[in-house]
Amino acid sequence: MIAIIDYDAGNLKSVEKALNSLGEETLITRDREEILRADKVVLPGVGAFGDAMDQLRQFGLVDVIREVADGGTPFLGICLGLQLLFESSEESPGVEGLGICKGRILRIPDQEGLKIPHMGWNSLHFDHPGRLFAGIPEEAYVYFVHSYYLNAADPEIVTASTQYSVKIHASVEQGNVFACQFHPEKSSQVGLAILQNFISL
Numbered sequence: 001m002i003a004i005i006d007y008d009a010g011n012l013k014s015v016e017k018a019l020n021s022l023g024e025e026t027l028i029t030r031d032r033e034e035i036l037r038a039d040k041v042v043l044p045g046v047g048a049f050g051d052a053m054d055q056l057r058q059f060g061l062v063d064v065i066r067e068v069a070d071g072g073t074p075f076l077g078i079c080l081g082l083q084l085l086f087e088s089s090e091e092s093p094g095v096e097g098l099g100i101c102k103g104r105i106l107r108i109p110d111q112e113g114l115k116i117p118h119m120g121w122n123s124l125h126f127d128h129p130g131r132l133f134a135g136i137p138e139e140a141y142v143y144f145v146h147s148y149y150l151n152a153a154d155p156e157i158v159t160a161s162t163q164y165s166v167k168i169h170a171s172v173e174q175g176n177v178f179a180c181q182f183h184p185e186k187s188s189q190v191g192l193a194i195l196q197n198f199i200s201l
Contacts, residue, residue: 001027002019002038004019005042006027006038009044009046010047013113014183015078019199022195022196033062039072040073043075045084049056049083049091049105052086053095053097056084063119065100069177074198083150084153101172108160111159117146118144121143126138129159130159131178133160133171133194136194136197142170142191142194143191144183147168150170152153157172159171159172170179
């Protein structure tokens with residue numbers, strides 16, 4: 001059973017649909033016990049960093065997420081779900097993130113000819129071997145929608161990056177905690193293969 005954390009932050013159904021298409025049983029929930037009982041946990045999300053942290057606090061999910069991360073259950077953050085795992089974001093000054101991973105979320109710098117938000121397909125460069133990318137070819141294309149990007153404090157946790165105005169840390173792996181800035185559930189067969197790798201952990 002994969003628990004998908006519900007904190008009113010969008011894209012839950014598309015993640016559920018993708019996991020179901022791979023034969024996985026899923027449960028959209030914000031119930032502490034259900035989350036802690038799950039074999040794996042996913043934190044999706046679209047929207048603003050500060051609003052999302054408010055929602056996680058309101059629903060009593062901050063400590064639950066930290067407990068899952070500390071307990072060794074495979075955990076996957078997607079898009080905003082990646083950003084929330086880190087310490088802070090320029091989008092919401094003064095708001096603390098979950099702090100499970102070290103690093104900051106920064107605004108993508110303006111560059112002539114590039115639109116922000118970054119919406120579209122970009123290729124991945126594999127900085128370090130990552131279990132999510134087993135069997136995935138270098139330069140595979142995945143789908144991004146974001147205006148802010150991760151600058152991880154420890155480059156060793158960065159498994160994949162992409163270039164859009166600046167080098168963007170696109171995926172991280174820290175023990176049992178995995179996260180993608182891109183949307184695997186919207187990234188066609190490559191995305192499904194990434195989700196299958198997560199399922200197979």
